[in-house]
Amino acid sequence: MDPRRRKQPVTIYDIAYRAGVSPATVSRVLRGASGVAEAKRQAVVDAAAELRYRPNLIAQDLASGRSQTVGMIVPDAAHSFWGSLLKGVEEALHSFSYHLLMASAQLPDGERSALDLLLRHQVDGLVLAGSTLADDGIAAIVGETPFVNVCRRRLAGTASRIVVYNRAGARELTRHLLSLGHRRIAHICGPLWQADSVDRRDGFLEALAEAGVESDPGLIVEADFSMQGGLAATQRLLAAGHEFTAVFAGNDEMAMGALLALDREGLVVPRDVSVAGYDDDIFAAFCRPPLTTVRQPLYEIGQAAVRSVLARVEGEDAALPSFATALRVRESTGPARPRTRARRRPATPRARAGTAWKPVSGPR
C-alpha cells in the first residue's frame, strides 16, 4: 500500500562515520553548539558538505519539540489585500529561518478545523488573518500556542490583535473630503460585524461631527468589501436618489466598483463626484483616476505579527505594536461642485452593458 517510504539518504550517522566522531558531536556542530574542538568541528562541516547532507527537520522537530514552523490562516489568498499580508509574514518568517504552513479558511467552522490541522502539525505559533473567532474561542483550541490576530473580523478582543488606527485613518480621509468642500458624503462600509468596517465608519462619522456636518443615515450603506459589492451599493445609492458629492468606500475594491457604477451613470470623477477608498491596494495608483486612499502598511503588519509570535515562542512577552495609516491623496478626489446634485452626461449606449459587470472576477 505504501509504495516507497523514502528514507533519508544521508544522516548524521553517515557524517559521524566519515568524520570519525560520534553522532552526538555531529548534532552539536550542526546546531552551532559551543564546546567542540575546532578540528572535529571542521571535520564534521567538511563531511556534511561532501555528503551533501540535508538535515531532516521532521526528525529535528520531533526530538526537540519545536517545529520551526508558524501557521497562518488567510481568508482568501486571491485578493491582494490578504496576499500582501501573507507576503509580509512569509518573508519575515523566512528571515528567521522559520517556515510557513498556510491554510485558507473563511467560515468559522473551516477556521476551526484549519487551526486543528495546523496544530497537529505542531506549529510553534500562529498568525491569524481576518479571523472570525474570538480570542477565547481560539485559545480554547490552540491551548498554549502563541497566536496573533491581524485584521480580525471580530469586534471583541484586542488582546491578541495588532491594531491599525483605522478610525484615525478614516477621520483623516474624511477631513480631506471636507476640506474640499464636500458636505454630503456617502459611505460604503464593509460588513459591520468586522472591526475594521466599524472603525472606519466611526472615523468617518467623527470627522463629520467635528466639522459640524450632519450625517445622513441614508448615505451610509453596507457592502461586502468586494468590487461587485461596491458597484451594487453605489447603484443603490444612486437609485434611491440620494444627493452626494463624494463617496468614501471602506476599501479600494469597493471604491473601484463605485467608480464603475458612477461611470455607468455618466458621472465623471472627480468632476461630478469624488471617490476615495481605503487600503492603498496594489491597483489603487493605477485606477483612472488614480484613487485617493489610505495606506495600511500590510506588509509591515505581517512582519510585525511574525516578530511578535516568534518572540512569544521564545518565551518573551512581546507587546503588540500598533500601526498608523497614511493618507494618499491622488486624483479621484477634487473640489465639491457648487450644485449638490451631480450633473450627468448622457450615458453612452452600450450593447454589452448588461453583461459587463457580471461577477466574472475571481477564479473558481
Add this chain to the structure above:
Amino acid sequence: MDPRRRKQPVTIYDIAYRAGVSPATVSRVLRGASGVAEAKRQAVVDAAAELRYRPNLIAQDLASGRSQTVGMIVPDAAHSFWGSLLKGVEEALHSFSYHLLMASAQLPDGERSALDLLLRHQVDGLVLAGSTLADDGIAAIVGETPFVNVCRRRLAGTASRIVVYNRAGARELTRHLLSLGHRRIAHICGPLWQADSVDRRDGFLEALAEAGVESDPGLIVEADFSMQGGLAATQRLLAAGHEFTAVFAGNDEMAMGALLALDREGLVVPRDVSVAGYDDDIFAAFCRPPLTTVRQPLYEIGQAAVRSVLARVEGEDAALPSFATALRVRESTGPARPRTRARRRPATPRARAGTAWKPVSGPR
C-alpha cells in the same frame, strides 16, 4: 536555553491505556486500518474523543516517511495572479488532507534555497509557480521528489509543466481585435525570457499573419508585467509617435497601466484606442471600461497541479493536463476608428499629475 519543550499532552499510549488495548491497535484504528474488532475500535475512538487527542503529525511523518505536506514556491503572493494559483493549490491540498508549506522567492538563488528548505521539511511534493529554474536544475536539487511547474518563467522544458494554450489565447484575442477593424495593433509583451510572454506574442503575430496584416516591430514593446511597466511602455509608444488603434497587453496589470497612460494623453478607450489584456485578473471586470481579456483558469490550474503531484507521490504516473483559455470580450475594445491616428482631446490639466503614477503600488 530551551524554555519549554512542549510535550504532547496526550499520546496514543494514553488512549491505549484508557481503552484497554495496545498502542499499535490505537494506531491502527486512528489510521483507519481494517482488521480491528468493532468493540475495540469503538473503545479507542471514544477514548480518543474523551481525551481530546490530537495526533502528532510530526511523529507520524517521521515514522511513516511521508509528511503529508506539499511545498509551493510563489514569486509574489501580493499579486492576485499568483494569489489565485496559491488559492487553488491550497484548497486542493486541503481536500486531500495535505498541508501547504509556502515559500516565496524571486531570484534564482532564493529559489534554490527555498527549495532546499522545503526539502529539509520533507515535503512529499512540490508545486513551483513562476520558476526561473530549468527542469534539470530543479531535479538536481530535489532528487526524487515529484514536482510540477506552473506558469514557469523559463523557456525550455515542458516535461514538468502544466501548459496553458497561451498562443491560442493570444491568437483568439488578436482575431477579435482584427475583426473590429484594427490593423495597427500595439503589443506590450512581458519579459521575453518567460515562456508565457513569448507564447502570447507569437500568438499575436500568428493572428496578424493569417489575416495578412503586416506586423510593425516598432509596435511591439517589452515590459515587466507590472502596471507601472504597462504605463511606461504605452508612454514610450505614444512618445515615439507610433500610430495604432489598439493595444494588446500581455497581462491585465500592464493593460491597466496602458489605460492610465492613454487617459493621460486624453485618449478615450475604446473610442480612440482599444485595449485588451490577458489573465482576467480579479479587477479586469471592474476597470473602466471593463477590460477585454483572456481568461486563464488559474485556480483550476492550481488544483490540477496538486492532483498531478499527489498522484506522483502515490507512485502513479500522472499526465499533466493542458488548459485552454477563454476570450472575455468586455468594453475596452471596440471598432477601429476610420482615421489611423487616434484623435486627442485636450488633456485636462492636473496639478498633481507628476506624482500620480509614482510606484506607490505594492507594499514593502
Add this chain to the structure above:
DNA sequence: CTGTTAGCGCATTCAA
C-alpha cells in the same frame, strides 16, 4: 485480530 519489538533521524541527558 492483537500485542511486542524495533526503529524513523535527531537532540539531549549522563558519564567518562
Add this chain to the structure above:
DNA sequence: TTGAATGCGCTAACAG
C-alpha cells in the same frame, strides 16, 4: 570535550 544511551510519538513488521 566527547560518546553512549535514551526517548520524542508514532508506524510497521513480526510473532502469537
